[in-house]
Amino acid sequence: MNPAGRWKEILRPYYLRWIYFPLAPGAExxxxxxxxxxxxxxxxxxxxxxxxxxxxxxxxxxxxxxxxxxxxxxxxxxxxxxxxxxxxxxxxxxxxxxxxxxxxxxxxxxxxxxxxxxxxxxxxxxxxxxxxxxxxxxxxxxxxxxxxxxxxxxxxxxxxxxxxxxxxxxxxxxxxxxxxxxxxxxxxxxxxxxxxxxxxxxxxxxxxxxxxxxxxxxxxxxxxxxxxxxxxxxxxxxxxxxxxxxxxxxxxxxxxxxxxxxxxxNLCLDRVRQRSRRVECPLNEEVAVSDADAAPDAADERRRAVLLWDAVAGLTPLQRGAVVLRYRHDLPYVEIAEQLGKSVDHVGVLLHQALNVLRASPALRAEVLS
Structure with a gap:
């Protein structure tokens, strides 16, 4: 900004309130x-x-x-x-x-x-x-x-x-x-x-x-x-x-x-997961990272939910959106395409890529997909 512009900014708050607005009713x-x-x-x-x-x-x-x-x-x-x-x-x-x-x-x-x-x-x-x-x-x-x-x-x-x-x-x-x-x-x-x-x-x-x-x-x-x-x-x-x-x-x-x-x-949680004491699973159920009081079966399910969430969180935003719409909300490809602003074929590609990423996760293969 040139010197004239700087001085204009410095003086403008005073000029507007003390001169312009009082002398020009309706200008504010x-x-x-x-x-x-x-x-x-x-x-x-x-x-x-x-x-x-x-x-x-x-x-x-x-x-x-x-x-x-x-x-x-x-x-x-x-x-x-x-x-x-x-x-x-x-x-x-x-x-x-x-x-x-x-x-x-x-x-x-x-x-x-x-x-x-x-x-x-x-x-x-x-x-x-x-x-x-x-x-x-x-x-x-x-x-x-x-x-x-x-x-x-x-x-x-x-x-x-x-x-x-x-x-x-x-x-x-x-x-x-x-x-x-x-x-x-x-x-x-x-x-x-x-x-x-x-x-x-x-x-x-x-x-x-x-x-x-x-x-x-x-x-x-x-x-x-x-x-x-x-x-x-x-x-x-x-x-x-x-x-x-x-x-x-x-x-x-x-x-x-x-x-x-x-x-x-999910994008927010990707950024702050290391600061958070709790983790959200894909079914919108908030679960504690450590829950010693849970029954063994429930604890296993929660551990698997956390692992699955970690894997889904690693997808790109578009892949994650397609997965949520398809497998959480059970939407058809046509509606997913409309929501994401993509073609039906592109939705198929996104889901295919997302599932390949999830299948390639060693943790999921061991804990969820076995």
């Missing part, structure tokens, strides 16, 4: 006011009884979802809100970041540097991170220092509500450095949700268009909202085919349903 975006209608508290404060986070809880086995959106929660309902509500309905705590990075605050940074958090609904919390320059999120990439501030705020929030394994769903490339840092530090996998052709938006900075290509390469899993977007990026980045899924938009509920939640959750 409504979302800047609407977000504070929900109960909120300062993130740096200790946990208080009766505060907005008091009721923010979900089942202990469900990983948190950190959702980095492209849109403000308080504008019209779009894909990011749909995803957040779908995860929350399945018992996950959702940490939804406000994308304005301080511009929504009514005070200038000089007098109030505290991050805030509010409870939107049920298991959904909104994190209001305050960056000193309050950058417009679609104008430039965050600096390393800014990305670290966002990551530290997320860490602080998870400490407040009780840390759990988490997966990160990134809907705009400006967040990728933060997500990458948390993946390195905590093992939280990164899913990039490609739901718009960003080059069609004139206000998205060229640097962010370049950052999206980095995001597609770096993500553990890539979601596409349409076949057009998937084909568009496959022509440019064919290597992402092994880690992509098609998840179409839905008006009222996330049409992908629980099967994709399972795929994403």
């Amino acid at each position: 975006p409504p979302a800047f006011r609407l977000c504070w209608r929900h109960p909120f508290e300062k993130l740096g404060a200790g946990r208080s009884a009766g505060g907005p986070l008091e009721a923010f809880a979900g089942p202990s086995h469900a990983p948190d979802v950190i959702l980095y959106p492209m849109t403000d929660w308080h504008t019209r309902i779009q894909r990011s809100q749909q995803l957040a509500r779908a995860f929350a309905a399945l018992g996950h705590r959702v940490l939804y970041l406000n994308p304005h990075l301080g511009r929504q605050f009514d005070t200038v940074p000089l007098f109030d540097r505290e991050h805030r958090v509010s409870c939107l609904a049920g298991n959904i919390a909104e994190l209001h991170v305050r960056l000193p320059r309050e950058p417009v999120f679609h104008h430039r990439r965050l600096s390393a220092a800014e990305a670290r501030i966002v990551a530290a705020a997320i860490e602080r929030l998870t400490e407040r509500i009780g840390p759990r394994p988490a997966l990160q769903l990134v809907s705009f490339p400006v967040w990728m450095e933060t997500a990458g840092w948390l993946r390195r530090e905590h093992g939280f996998p990164v899913i990039y949700d490609c739901h718009d052709l960003l080059e069609g938006f004139p206000n998205v900075a060229p640097g962010l268009l370049e950052a999206e290509q980095d995001a597609l390469a770096a993500a553990d899993l890539v979601l596409f909202s349409s076949r057009f977007l998937a084909e568009h990026w496959l022509e440019r980045r064919p290597e992402i085919e092994a880690k992509m899924l098609l998840v179409r938009n839905a008006a009222d509920a996330w049409s992908a349903g629980p099967w994709l939640m399972r795929v994403l959750r």
Whole structure:
């Protein structure tokens, strides 16, 4: 950024609040006011009884979802809100970041540097991170220092509500450095949700268009909202085919349903299994790794379930999704193809490859397939 741009960012928070918004009624975006209608508290404060986070809880086995959106929660309902509500309905705590990075605050940074958090609904919390320059999120990439501030705020929030394994769903490339840092530090996998052709938006900075290509390469899993977007990026980045899924938009509920939640959750558990005290088996039964009190037969079954889960977790996301849909949900090939955005023949190939991998597992041959 050139010196003029830096000075513009430094002065903008004061100019907007002290001059522009007071002299131009209606110029302030409504979302800047609407977000504070929900109960909120300062993130740096200790946990208080009766505060907005008091009721923010979900089942202990469900990983948190950190959702980095492209849109403000308080504008019209779009894909990011749909995803957040779908995860929350399945018992996950959702940490939804406000994308304005301080511009929504009514005070200038000089007098109030505290991050805030509010409870939107049920298991959904909104994190209001305050960056000193309050950058417009679609104008430039965050600096390393800014990305670290966002990551530290997320860490602080998870400490407040009780840390759990988490997966990160990134809907705009400006967040990728933060997500990458948390993946390195905590093992939280990164899913990039490609739901718009960003080059069609004139206000998205060229640097962010370049950052999206980095995001597609770096993500553990890539979601596409349409076949057009998937084909568009496959022509440019064919290597992402092994880690992509098609998840179409839905008006009222996330049409992908629980099967994709399972795929994403498995991806999360792949990353954090070494930190976890419990392991999920393919039949969604939570079992203890060591259970001395179990009957011998039950203990054998549980050991085999853990071995099978370890083998399934080693499959690629597409192979794992095909296996879950076929052998857990008993879907026909045609429906699996529609869910995964692949041809029926490709589904057959995925299942064939997956079964070959499972059959080749020495542990499974000895314990499960014998």
